[in-house]
Amino acid sequence: MGTVTAIKGAKGTRYRAQVRRKGHPQQSEYFARRKDAEAWVRKIETELDAGRFLFDGAAKKRTVSELIDRYEADVLPQKKSARDQRQQLSIWREMVGQEKLLGLSTATLMEARRKIAERQTRHDKPVSNATVNRYLAVFSHVLTVAENQYQWIPENPMRRVPLLKEAQGRDRVLSNIEIQRLLAACSEIVDRRLEVIVLLALTSAMRRGEIMGLTWDRVFLDQGLLKIEEPKNGQRRMVTVLPEVVAKMAELDVDGGRDGLVFPNKTLTGAWDFKKSWQKVLQQADLDDFRFHDLRHTAAKLIAKSGGSVPQIATILGHKSFKMASRYAHLTEDHTRDLLSRTMKEVLPDE
Template identity: 25%
Template sequence: MFSSICGPSSRLGAQEPKPPKRRFGRVRKLPSGRYQARYQGPDGVDRPAPETFATKTDAEVWLTRTEAQILDDEWIDPDAGKITLGKYATDWIDERPKLRPRTVELYGYLLRKHIAPTFGDIPLNEIKEPHVRRWRKKLLDEGVSEVTVAKAYRLFKAILSTAVDDQLIKRNPCRIKGAGQEKSPERPVVTVAQVYRLVDVIEHRYRALVLLGTFASLRWGELTGLRRKDLDLDAGTVKVERQLIQITGKGLVFTDPKSAAGKRTVAIPALILDELKAHVKDFAQNGDDGLIFVGPDDGPLRNTNFNRRVWAKALQDADLPKIHFHDLRHTGNTLAASAGASIRELMARMSHSSTRAALIYQHSTDERQREVARKLDALARGALDKDPLGTQRARP
């Protein structure tokens, strides 16, 4: 009678209804009291969440978000990011066959010297933003130059950007604003008089090397790669089609010029043509493919040997500060800008495909400012002379 009135649900020992089974994933309580979430990925592998949760609700929220990532095709295999940075970075460099040999050498050095000691054995998915910040600060604190740190950071960021594209990690941890920007100190400008002081004291076979490097704005490798057929002294031009560079483990190698705009023809000032003609006659190798600039042994020039045996002594004899041979190119670019070369003309002469480098040489000089002022003065006076009333207004 009692049971018929109260119904079966009020019987002693009645079971509570079970919660509905989850459509995606499952949650279980661990002996520790925390909750574990598990799910089947789109690859069919059953996986646990990377962490446990304090409450069942937290675990279910995590499963909901994971399901959304799978549905939106944003899910990343957590096992994929377990490859170490060192292995992935080495493959990253090898998979870029169009990199120039010098660039491959630079990347290998930056990876080996500055990135791998900290991150080489760390899985990609364990590298976080704080780790990158501490790594960069450590390099700077250890005295690594800001330019080198910027290069290393840019390489690190590029490698991890590819890891994002490869769906190995969700987010690039290299997110330090401005960390990849180089702020190189401005190189000194050698005056024309100082260039000729160098020419007067340097070994005779290197006089033309200094002059052409300055007045044609050529790089060291472009100069040492020049052949007789690249130099047209009747037309007063030099054609740049290759460069000679030294690669660790390979020695001297002929490669394409440094930049995409590197293959170019540069006009030579008449001032140095006689010196170049004498040089070709006395020192260049024979034949159209013979090198223009060679050492006493008639072999290709090596930058390290030249700097140690020739350049340092010439600077001392000329009573000049310690400048780099490359500063001659900087001087030539500055002279070209002062002579009125446009941005496009500078880009062609310097072999740059962007305006950024050319703009560096468009800075004003006192003399150029005075010239502009003189021209403005003449224009203004001419306009006033044509307008008597205007002249009266301008000259009370």
């Protein structure tokens, strides 16, 4: 809606023209004559009706770096992955920070994508397509906030930048014999906490961060339950712990009422970094190309092979949807077939 307001001052009367339209920043201008102000209002409204997005002088000078600054102040503190995203945004600032926000084109973003893909990891390896896509996703959200919340740009130019094709997820899981070798190696290590950590990952499909973030006030050994407060997807859930693992956790809680982290470092200032111990047991168990997170996949496959359904696997893994758990669906097919066969035998006539 456009309005013209007379403003009287020491130097006479001026006319303030304003146009407000939902989904667009407010436009305003001052004129010496009312008819000029009214003409300006009509012009702006005509351009808005035609689908053009208008900006004042300040908006046209705004840079990508200014947008990142505001995003880091307003939005980033609310994110659990703030540390990683801040690092990713520093790369975007380096590449396109000086660009005028309104002039940021898809072509510029495509070039930035190419440069990110050419970067090296800290281990001097090329970054994966999945990593490049994470960079694109982070900056795309920044631009979406600029479009929808700040109304600094008419649209997010990242929407026209295609994601790179990602390789299929790792499929390294342990065989039963390898599991036995791993547990045997863990039982021989001096610090027996690693055995408990591995058992939690293997029998409950817990993530490393969930395990290392456990505090004793969320461990209910008498019930065989652990309370996960902040898993990766933001949900809270209860994790069932097998009696064998409960017994080993009880050995850690020798005082019968510890507080703080279940697996703290020596100074009690954070979680234990068990990297060296983990590498040692992998070598002793003769396990190649195996990562700690692969224990979670191993657990999921064991559950699937034992007849667990996709919804059950998703619940145990703490997934919000069935999409991630569906990668194990083919392992449940035999059990599904057996279930249907038993069910139908009760209703179908014998041949």
